[in-house]
Structures are given as C-alpha cells and as structure tokens.
Amino acid sequence: MSIAGEALRTNITTLGPLVLPLSEQLQFLATVVLHRVFRAGVKTYLPDFTAALDHFCIHAAAWTSWSGASS
Numbered sequence: 001m002s003i004a005g006e007a008l009r010t011n012i013t014t015l016g017p018l019v020l021p022l023s024e025q026l027q028f029l030a031t032v033v034l035h036r037v038f039r040a041g042v043k044t045y046l047p048d049f050t051a052a053l054d055h056f057c058i059h060a061a062a063w064t065s066w067s068g069a070s071s
Helices: 003-018 022-036 061-068
Strands: none
Touching: none
16 A cells, blocks of 8 residues: 555656646645745645646556455
C-alpha cells in the first residue's frame, strides 16, 4: 500500500498546478513563502481539489487495493 500511496502523492503533486484554479495556487504559494522565507509559524495551505475536480475515476485494478485496505 505504501507504493500506491507514493504514486498517488506523485500524481497529485504533478497534476495539481495543471488543474487547480489560480486562487488556490496563490494561497498555497503565499503560505509556502511565509513559512520558508519569513519563518512564520503558519501551516502550509492544503489546496481544495474539489474546486478543480468534481469527481475522479478509480482504475478497475485499484478496487482490489481499496477492498484490501478497508478490511
């Protein structure tokens, strides 16, 4: 399951800038700059992917992984 989680994280990281609205990207950028450059005690903003995606499709082979993880 760790491989699937890493693959999902990589895919979201890669596709995030392509599908997120500009407002979400700017909020994320602002918190990263505040956190890393100014050492402010703010948490990094987690973008709201529901603003970009209404739904997602699970690959047919992934059903086995989901059912195995739920039990």
